[in-house]
Structure formats: structure tokens, C-alpha cells
Amino acid sequence: MPDVAALPLIGASALRARAAARVLRTLPTDVKDGALAAMADALVERVDEILAANALDVNAARADGTPESTVDRLRLDAGRVAGVAEALRTLIALPDPVGDVVRGSRLPNGLELRQVRVPLGVVGIVYEARPNVTVDAAGLCLKSGNAALLRGSASAHRTNTVLVAVMTEALSKAGLPEGSIELLPADRASVGELLGARGFVDVVIPRGGGSLIQRVVNEAKVPVIETGEGNCHVYVDASADPATAEAVVLNSKTHRVSVCNSAETLLVHRDVPFLPRLLAALADAGVTLHGDEAARAAVDGVLPATDEDWATEYLSMDMAVRVVDDLPAALDHIARWSTGHTEAIVADSASAIAAFTAGVDSAAVMVNASTRFTDGGEFGFGAEIGISTQKLHARGPLGLPELTSTTYVVTGNGHVR
Amino acid sequence: MPDVAALPLIGASALRARAAARVLRTLPTDVKDGALAAMADALVERVDEILAANALDVNAARADGTPESTVDRLRLDAGRVAGVAEALRTLIALPDPVGDVVRGSRLPNGLELRQVRVPLGVVGIVYEARPNVTVDAAGLCLKSGNAALLRGSASAHRTNTVLVAVMTEALSKAGLPEGSIELLPADRASVGELLGARGFVDVVIPRGGGSLIQRVVNEAKVPVIETGEGNCHVYVDASADPATAEAVVLNSKTHRVSVCNSAETLLVHRDVPFLPRLLAALADAGVTLHGDEAARAAVDGVLPATDEDWATEYLSMDMAVRVVDDLPAALDHIARWSTGHTEAIVADSASAIAAFTAGVDSAAVMVNASTRFTDGGEFGFGAEIGISTQKLHARGPLGLPELTSTTYVVTGNGHVR
Known part of the structure; x- marks a missing residue:
């Protein structure tokens, strides 16, 4: 059994996410879609809270001498908040991959074999100072039945805290479990914990530059999907x-x-x-x-x-x-x-x-x-969580089907070998 | 660029395999099937050489006090050699996954999008003292267009050396590149090199008990597919x-x-x-x-x-x-x-x-x-290289499609954004 005591920064979140994932995997599409709509509505309704927190992050970044191009990626306004809410709504129109039968057949002995898409479980995402990723990633994970462990940039932490609080409250009203979306502390050490959290997290997706990818490759004990380097x-x-x-x-x-x-x-x-x-x-x-x-x-x-x-x-x-x-x-x-x-x-x-x-x-x-x-x-996937440059699991743009695994369900009537 | 000097035990093999993989990915199915038939014929024709080498391994294992159940897994006879040759022939009848179009569509702007199965590239396999795995793994990798880096047990190394020599000679006569099947040294350190060989190996599949899996999890810098633990x-x-x-x-x-x-x-x-x-x-x-x-x-x-x-x-x-x-x-x-x-x-x-x-x-x-x-x-996949207990890439029995990745091929007529 994995030891949660080895995860002082993320352990409590990881346990909640793991419990939530067991519920999320069983939810029908309409419940998930209802939650996405509630999240989108809540983001628009509470835009003032979000912008107030974001202003603190932006001011702090400017005071630290952050380049203006980076500040611009960090900055939200009412239009951008409406945009991320709209992105959540577009997920409602996309097909739910969970439950898709990837292949199926009746075996010669009469066993019915079906390979069925199931959520991955708990998906960790490490990303930089773009608050829109917080909402996009949460939405993609939810639609695909996964719990999300979000580890954003320290410079966006006040914004991300409010965004996740708003979304979580909406989820809670929609009857979804706490732990469905967890924002992790922005300490540097929390990335290391996430990369070592075997048994708690099913995959970590780093979104960022070469140095983040290199750290992930060197430290990860959990499965990862590398994204983004493009020569x-x-x-x-x-x-x-x-x-x-x-x-x-x-x-x-x-x-x-x-x-x-x-x-x-x-x-x-x-x-x-x-x-x-x-x-x-x-x-x-x-x-x-x-x-x-x-x-x-x-x-x-x-x-x-x-x-x-x-x-x-x-x-x-x-x-x-x-x-x-x-x-x-x-x-x-x-x-x-x-x-x-x-x-x-x-x-x-x-x-x-x-x-x-x-x-x-x-x-x-x-x-x-x-x-x-x-x-x-551009590929018509409707949304993506990154572009995989690895060959295992998923290659190219990562849409909803790439956030799933499969289970073989084999039905007999007392079949033995 | 990865540094081959860091791989004293496996570097030469890895370079040959990498070069071979670029050729193997382009081979049509009939060429690969012809090579499989030639490998099977050669194993049967040269059974005496194989059994002579195997007798040395078996005698050494017995002299070391190896349990008889382990010796039995190591031991070949004419019937078992015919059996592994027959297993190669069954691969000929299986569909070649390479080139399969997983999905395809015409995008609204007229771009033709196709997601096509391609080989993974170089597949490393770490396994124990069953010489049949040497042949099975080589055949599965070849049919799926991959070069194989085989790291078998030291106790089967004489047998494996002859098996790979026989198969490689048959491949060479069929016009396939050297490096298609490489047997790695059985030193303990060769596993560590394989697990760190980023840029040379696309995936490592460990077949073995909990201690091997644990070592792979702790050391691997390359993608792995965990197999086999079943509670x-x-x-x-x-x-x-x-x-x-x-x-x-x-x-x-x-x-x-x-x-x-x-x-x-x-x-x-x-x-x-x-x-x-x-x-x-x-x-x-x-x-x-x-x-x-x-x-x-x-x-x-x-x-x-x-x-x-x-x-x-x-x-x-x-x-x-x-x-x-x-x-x-x-x-x-x-x-x-x-x-x-x-x-x-x-x-x-x-x-x-x-x-x-x-x-x-x-x-x-x-x-x-x-x-x-x-x-x-039992699932009708015809062959398997192991049973994956991980959620990424492949879960359950690993057949030929699980030894592939995909590439998106997008065709336009001067399309720009």
C-alpha cells in the first residue's frame, strides 16, 4: 500500500481525489454535463471575486519584475473569464468517451468479450501561469470521469484558489463528490510529491518547457505523458x-x-x-x-x-x-x-x-x-489538454478519449478453463 | 542528443536496433511474414545447435542447485523448439496492425486527417529464464514492425545466444536489417542501461516478479509497460x-x-x-x-x-x-x-x-x-507479450496492436492558418 504520510503537501488532496474518482467513474454523462454547466455559470456569476484575486496575482507579478508577456498570460478580465466558461460549455457538446466499446466479440467458447473505455482515475496536471488551464483541465478531467489534481504556478495561486473554489462549490451543488477538483499547494516540493505518488495518481501530465519535462523524466515514479517540446x-x-x-x-x-x-x-x-x-x-x-x-x-x-x-x-x-x-x-x-x-x-x-x-x-x-x-x-477534437510527443498511450493532441483507459469485461455463464 | 557512451554494455546493440527500426517501420506485411516463416524454418532446421546450447545452460543451472521447476522452464527439447517455431507461424496469420487507420475524417477546411498505426520503434523486453520468450518476443516485435532489444536471464544466455543467432541469420537472408533482433548481455547492469536509454529505446516491457517491476519503477527513465502482478x-x-x-x-x-x-x-x-x-x-x-x-x-x-x-x-x-x-x-x-x-x-x-x-x-x-x-x-489475440496492469497505453493482454503507436497524417493543398 502506498504511504500517504510521505505526501505532506498533497496527501490529503490525493486521498480526496482518489475517493472522488471511484464515484466519478460511475457517473452518467448527463450528470457530468450538468456539473459542467453549473461550473460555467458559477464562473460568470462570480467574476468579480475571480478578478479581485487575479489583480493581486498580477500586481505581485509586476512588482517582481515579471516580463509583461508573462503577466499578460496571467491576467484575466471579464471577457477572458467568459471565454473559459464558454470553453466548459463546449465540452458538454462533445461525446463522453466513458463506456465506449472499443472492441467486442463473442469468443468461440461463448464468452462475450468487450473492451470498454473507463476513466484513468486521478489525473495530475502541472502547468504554468495561465489560469485558463485551471478551468480547461478541470473540465476535461470531469467530462472524462477523472478526478483532477491541479498544480499550477505560484504566481497564479490566488487566482487558481478562487477558480477552484467556485468550480468546487458548483460541483457540490450538482451532487458531485468533494475531491473531484483539487488545487495543490504551489510549493516547488509539491511537484516532487505528485511525481512520486504511486497508488494515488494514475498519470501526471506536465505542461511546460524543457526544464519541467526534464524534471518529470528524472523524478517521476508515476506514469507521465510528456507534452509540448516541438523542434x-x-x-x-x-x-x-x-x-x-x-x-x-x-x-x-x-x-x-x-x-x-x-x-x-x-x-x-x-x-x-x-x-x-x-x-x-x-x-x-x-x-x-x-x-x-x-x-x-x-x-x-x-x-x-x-x-x-x-x-x-x-x-x-x-x-x-x-x-x-x-x-x-x-x-x-x-x-x-x-x-x-x-x-x-x-x-x-x-x-x-x-x-x-x-x-x-x-x-x-x-x-x-x-x-x-x-x-x-484544428483536428476537431473540441479541446485538448496538451500535445503528446511520446509514443505510448497517446501521441499528438490529447482530447477526451486520451484521458481514458480501458477494461475488458468478459461475461460467461459459469465458464471455466 | 542521447549519449551512447553512457551505455557500454548495450550501446552498440541499441544503435543497430535504432537503425533497424527505421527500416522495419516501412516494410510491407508480406516481407515481415516471409521473415517469420524463415525464422521458424531455421529454428527447426538447427534444433541440434539449439539443444546443445540449452544442455549447457540446463547442466549449469542444475550444478548451481536451481530448483527443478525452474530448470524445467529453462529446458528445451525438440518438441518445445517445434512449438516455438509453430508460434512464429501463427503470427503470420494475424493481421498486421501497422498502417491501420484508427480514425479519419475530412476537416471543415478540407484537410484530410488520418490517425495511422505505426510501430513503436525499439522495444526492450526484460524477462526470466524461459527461452520461448526469446522467440515469442522477437516474433511479436517483428510482426508489429519493431526492433527488439532482448534482455533474458543469465541462466539461459547460451540458449538465447543461439536462438537469436539462428533467427538473425534467417532475417538476414530474407533481406531484413541487422539490429532487428538484438540479444543484450545478461549482466545485471545491462537492465539499468536499458532503463536509462532515452532516445534509443521507445518502451521497456518487464516480464517478471515484483522485485523486477519495483526496480523498473524506481530506475526507469524510459517509458515502461508494467506487466504481471495479479492479486x-x-x-x-x-x-x-x-x-x-x-x-x-x-x-x-x-x-x-x-x-x-x-x-x-x-x-x-x-x-x-x-x-x-x-x-x-x-x-x-x-x-x-x-x-x-x-x-x-x-x-x-x-x-x-x-x-x-x-x-x-x-x-x-x-x-x-x-x-x-x-x-x-x-x-x-x-x-x-x-x-x-x-x-x-x-x-x-x-x-x-x-x-x-x-x-x-x-x-x-x-x-x-x-x-x-x-x-x-483466450481473448483471441493469437499471441501476447504479457498482461499489462497499468492504465496508460495498454491494459490487459498485450497483443500486436498494443506494440504500436500512431501518427496523424494530415494532407492539404497549401493549407495555412
């Missing part, structure tokens, strides 16, 4: 249409540079005649290019690229550029340097597209489309 | 048919006591009138009973049970017995003590069956059927 590539084949290449490359790099599905490296087949024009278009859009010798020979102003550039997720208006001899060389580069998030090919050759699609081992492969499309909303 | 329960409801209860309980406990899907604890509703007869039948079958007060009052000769009994996976002709006040009390007991493998209910009440099925959080729930049915072969 994404766009390969422009010799068969590519110039206008398509320019549109896809520019959009992949410049549409929003700070997100994991933006492109970081451009690989171009050496027979592409429009390389100078493509690089000039990137430079004109404000992109700083870091290239190999062939790229530097194509246009002026390209900085020399090193292995560091191939490895870096810039998350900025920088892009590495490499000219490759052929498609296998592009695949070799991607196999060596990619984080396995998203790679795109621009090509008109069906055989090149097939070889690229078969040869790339990433969560998503875009064919003549921007890397920016790897997104739960 | 399984049978609950006999007040509505149970006496003959069905007796058949299911006896079969669950006594059919084969040393396996993970055998039952360890019997929970009986206090209103079951045939408790004395049920316990007497178990005792008559040679089962040593460890019971609570009510069980001890029902028949003579029941030893007193402690928490240790509720927690123990006996793997022997012992069974713990507890009389519970109602079905929720049975669910509470299971929630506290189960390892999440298999629980069974014997009942005629549909509402009791529904409550049990909804309330139990295990890989499999048997309704009026023996716990012994949780098995890849």
Missing part, C-alpha cells in the same frame, strides 16, 4: 510548387512563433530552384536565418548554422536552414534532431510524399499544410 | 448460483496456481447460504484457506487471515477468504488490495453485476467466468 521541420521537395512552399513555410514559421507547433528548421532539396526567393521571403517577414553553406550562398544575410541550431526549439523569429541532397537525407536530419512533434513536406510527387510519410516518426506529418495545424481544436 | 479476487454475490460459484472459484484458484491470472482472495456476501460447502470444496481440492472470523466459523481448519493475506499474491494453493456485508464492501476491499489485474463476480442479479463492473477498476472483470480467462490466447 518541427518543414521539408521542401524538388517537386514542390513554389507558391505552396512559400505559403506553408512562412505560415509554419511566422504565424505564432512561441508555440510548440511552429517550425524551427527548413530543409530544402538541392534541386529546388526557388531557394533564393523562399529565403528572401522569410527574411522579408522578419525571420533571422541560420543556414548551412548552400543556404548562405543563396542569399545574403544568413548566419552560419551549427549543430546547436539544428537542436534548438527557437520559439522566436529564427529559423535554421539546410540544403539536403535528397529526401533520405532530409529523413536522416529529422531522425537525428526532431523532438517527434510535427514535420511537414511540401511536394507534388506522390512517391516523395509516401516516402516522407512512412519515414518520419513523429506525432504528426503535414503534407502540403502548415505545421500549425497540429492542434486539438 | 485477483472472486466475489460471490448473494444472488450467485451455488454450482456456478463453486466451479468459477475452484477453477480461478486451482487450475494453475503459479500464474498471474489465478485468484488469491475470495470475497463472499454474508447472505450466501452455501459458504460452508464452497469452503469445504476448496479445502477438498487441497487449498489452504486463510479467513476472517466469519469464514473460520463456517468450516474447520481455516487459518486466521491478516492484512498480509489480503495483500499477498500467493501463487500457491493458498486462498484468503473474507465475508463482506454487501457488494460495496467487496468493492472497497478490492479498491484497497487489488493490483488491478482481474476480478470476477459470480452473481445472477443484473444490478449487482452492473454495479461490480462499473465499480471495479482493473484490467479485466469476469462475470460468471474464471479469472483464468484473462489471457491473450
Whole structure:
């Protein structure tokens, strides 16, 4: 048996969540949907309390000299609160994965076999200073029948405390158990406890940068789903249409540079005649290019690229550029340097597209489309809790089905072996 | 980039496997099936070499005073070699999961979205002194397009070396890459290297007892699928048919006591009138009973049970017995003590069956059927590499689809956001 005494910061919450999970797994969809509606209503009704707490967090962050871009992610206003409430309501319209029969058959001996989706149980989420994640994660966990252990940033703790109190009160009125949504202390040590809480938590999903992911990998004794690191590539084949290449490359790099599905490296087949024009278009859009010798020979102003550039997720208006001899060389580069998030090919050759699609081992492969499309909303999943870059359990955008496990239910009439 | 220098024992094998995996993921089914047939033929043709090596392992084990039951698991003869070869041939008939489209749709913007099964990549398997696992695991990995890093027991190393050499030579003649099947050194430290080989191995599957699982949990930096621990329960409801209860309980406990899907604890509703007869039948079958007060009052000769009994996976002709006040009390007991493998209910009440099925959080729930049915072969999966007791990725018997991941392939015609 796991020992709750080893969890001084999160033990009480973990016990409540574990008890709540046993109830949540049995709730019908309409009860969960009613609770989501009640949560959304309560957030809108109590917006003043939420904004008052948020103002304290924002002022404290500014007093600490936090960069304004970070403060902006932390900041709520009435419109943003209405937005997170609306996001909860969109979950109501999504199908409940719990109870889905994934496969079923009658075995030769007459046993009825059904593989049924069930909630994971208790889901821990570690995230940064975006209060909307507190509501999104709580809603996704609830709809999928899971209890949520939320470990947000210390800088958002006052906001998160009010958000969770408002949601919990609404849940309680809807008859759902306490412990369905638990906010954990924002102490640094609470992450360590969560990562070691075997028997109390069924999975931990870290949402954050490389250092959080690395800590999780090193410390976790519980199952984790890694999310978010995206060193994404766009390969422009010799068969590519110039206008398509320019549109896809520019959009992949410049549409929003700070997100994991933006492109970081451009690989171009050496027979592409429009390389100078493509690089000039990137430079004109404000992109700083870091290239190999062939790229530097194509246009002026390209900085020399090193292995560091191939490895870096810039998350900025920088892009590495490499000219490759052929498609296998592009695949070799991607196999060596990619984080396995998203790679795109621009090509008109069906055989090149097939070889690229078969040869790339990433969560998503875009064919003549921007890397920016790897997104739960764009994929039509309605919501996502992150984008998995691991191969086990779930890869790519994590929607409601990815927050479930399965049970085999086998029905006989006294069957023995 | 991961550093192969940190892997002195397994690094060379891991690099070969990683390179092989890039080829294996692209192979069509008929090429893989041809290789499986060639492996099976080669094992039968070269049975003398295999048995000669196995005799050395068996003699060394006997000289070390290894228990005869363990020696029997290690021992091969011509019939057993033919059996493992036949098991490879049965894989040929199974569907190849690679390339299956798990879901697909046309998005509103015209993008074609397909979620396609792909191999995991490099699969590490740590197992004990059963040489048949060497062949089974190699075959399952190959059919699912994965490279296999096999870490068997030191006591079977001579046998495993010949088995892998025979299979590798057959693969090579079939045109498959070296590195498709790699036998790792049997040093204790090679397990540690495997568990830390991030970037080289995509998943490690430990097959073994509690101490191996615990080591994996504590040390693993790579994703793992836990298998095998089974503290399984049978609950006999007040509505149970006496003959069905007796058949299911006896079969669950006594059919084969040393396996993970055998039952360890019997929970009986206090209103079951045939408790004395049920316990007497178990005792008559040679089962040593460890019971609570009510069980001890029902028949003579029941030893007193402690928490240790509720927690123990006996793997022997012992069974713990507890009389519970109602079905929720049975669910509470299971929630506290189960390892999440298999629980069974014997009942005629549909509402009791529904409550049990909804309330139990295990890989499999048997309704009026023996716990012994949780098995890849019994489920019709044709083969299994183990039985997962974890909730992420795969739960229950691990067949070919469970050895895959997925990639989202998104096709556009210049789509940008």
C-alpha cells in the first residue's frame, strides 16, 4: 500500500481525489454535463471575486519584475473569464468517451468479450501561469470521469484558489463528490510529491518547457505523458510548387512563433530552384536565418548554422536552414534532431510524399499544410489538454478519449478453463 | 542528443536496433511474414545447435542447485523448439496492425486527417529464464514492425545466444536489417542501461516478479509497460448460483496456481447460504484457506487471515477468504488490495453485476467466468507479450496492436492558418 504520510503537501488532496474518482467513474454523462454547466455559470456569476484575486496575482507579478508577456498570460478580465466558461460549455457538446466499446466479440467458447473505455482515475496536471488551464483541465478531467489534481504556478495561486473554489462549490451543488477538483499547494516540493505518488495518481501530465519535462523524466515514479517540446521541420521537395512552399513555410514559421507547433528548421532539396526567393521571403517577414553553406550562398544575410541550431526549439523569429541532397537525407536530419512533434513536406510527387510519410516518426506529418495545424481544436477534437510527443498511450493532441483507459469485461455463464 | 557512451554494455546493440527500426517501420506485411516463416524454418532446421546450447545452460543451472521447476522452464527439447517455431507461424496469420487507420475524417477546411498505426520503434523486453520468450518476443516485435532489444536471464544466455543467432541469420537472408533482433548481455547492469536509454529505446516491457517491476519503477527513465502482478479476487454475490460459484472459484484458484491470472482472495456476501460447502470444496481440492472470523466459523481448519493475506499474491494453493456485508464492501476491499489485474463476480442479479463492473477498476472483470480467462490466447489475440496492469497505453493482454503507436497524417493543398 502506498504511504500517504510521505505526501505532506498533497496527501490529503490525493486521498480526496482518489475517493472522488471511484464515484466519478460511475457517473452518467448527463450528470457530468450538468456539473459542467453549473461550473460555467458559477464562473460568470462570480467574476468579480475571480478578478479581485487575479489583480493581486498580477500586481505581485509586476512588482517582481515579471516580463509583461508573462503577466499578460496571467491576467484575466471579464471577457477572458467568459471565454473559459464558454470553453466548459463546449465540452458538454462533445461525446463522453466513458463506456465506449472499443472492441467486442463473442469468443468461440461463448464468452462475450468487450473492451470498454473507463476513466484513468486521478489525473495530475502541472502547468504554468495561465489560469485558463485551471478551468480547461478541470473540465476535461470531469467530462472524462477523472478526478483532477491541479498544480499550477505560484504566481497564479490566488487566482487558481478562487477558480477552484467556485468550480468546487458548483460541483457540490450538482451532487458531485468533494475531491473531484483539487488545487495543490504551489510549493516547488509539491511537484516532487505528485511525481512520486504511486497508488494515488494514475498519470501526471506536465505542461511546460524543457526544464519541467526534464524534471518529470528524472523524478517521476508515476506514469507521465510528456507534452509540448516541438523542434518541427518543414521539408521542401524538388517537386514542390513554389507558391505552396512559400505559403506553408512562412505560415509554419511566422504565424505564432512561441508555440510548440511552429517550425524551427527548413530543409530544402538541392534541386529546388526557388531557394533564393523562399529565403528572401522569410527574411522579408522578419525571420533571422541560420543556414548551412548552400543556404548562405543563396542569399545574403544568413548566419552560419551549427549543430546547436539544428537542436534548438527557437520559439522566436529564427529559423535554421539546410540544403539536403535528397529526401533520405532530409529523413536522416529529422531522425537525428526532431523532438517527434510535427514535420511537414511540401511536394507534388506522390512517391516523395509516401516516402516522407512512412519515414518520419513523429506525432504528426503535414503534407502540403502548415505545421500549425497540429492542434486539438484544428483536428476537431473540441479541446485538448496538451500535445503528446511520446509514443505510448497517446501521441499528438490529447482530447477526451486520451484521458481514458480501458477494461475488458468478459461475461460467461459459469465458464471455466 | 542521447549519449551512447553512457551505455557500454548495450550501446552498440541499441544503435543497430535504432537503425533497424527505421527500416522495419516501412516494410510491407508480406516481407515481415516471409521473415517469420524463415525464422521458424531455421529454428527447426538447427534444433541440434539449439539443444546443445540449452544442455549447457540446463547442466549449469542444475550444478548451481536451481530448483527443478525452474530448470524445467529453462529446458528445451525438440518438441518445445517445434512449438516455438509453430508460434512464429501463427503470427503470420494475424493481421498486421501497422498502417491501420484508427480514425479519419475530412476537416471543415478540407484537410484530410488520418490517425495511422505505426510501430513503436525499439522495444526492450526484460524477462526470466524461459527461452520461448526469446522467440515469442522477437516474433511479436517483428510482426508489429519493431526492433527488439532482448534482455533474458543469465541462466539461459547460451540458449538465447543461439536462438537469436539462428533467427538473425534467417532475417538476414530474407533481406531484413541487422539490429532487428538484438540479444543484450545478461549482466545485471545491462537492465539499468536499458532503463536509462532515452532516445534509443521507445518502451521497456518487464516480464517478471515484483522485485523486477519495483526496480523498473524506481530506475526507469524510459517509458515502461508494467506487466504481471495479479492479486485477483472472486466475489460471490448473494444472488450467485451455488454450482456456478463453486466451479468459477475452484477453477480461478486451482487450475494453475503459479500464474498471474489465478485468484488469491475470495470475497463472499454474508447472505450466501452455501459458504460452508464452497469452503469445504476448496479445502477438498487441497487449498489452504486463510479467513476472517466469519469464514473460520463456517468450516474447520481455516487459518486466521491478516492484512498480509489480503495483500499477498500467493501463487500457491493458498486462498484468503473474507465475508463482506454487501457488494460495496467487496468493492472497497478490492479498491484497497487489488493490483488491478482481474476480478470476477459470480452473481445472477443484473444490478449487482452492473454495479461490480462499473465499480471495479482493473484490467479485466469476469462475470460468471474464471479469472483464468484473462489471457491473450483466450481473448483471441493469437499471441501476447504479457498482461499489462497499468492504465496508460495498454491494459490487459498485450497483443500486436498494443506494440504500436500512431501518427496523424494530415494532407492539404497549401493549407495555412
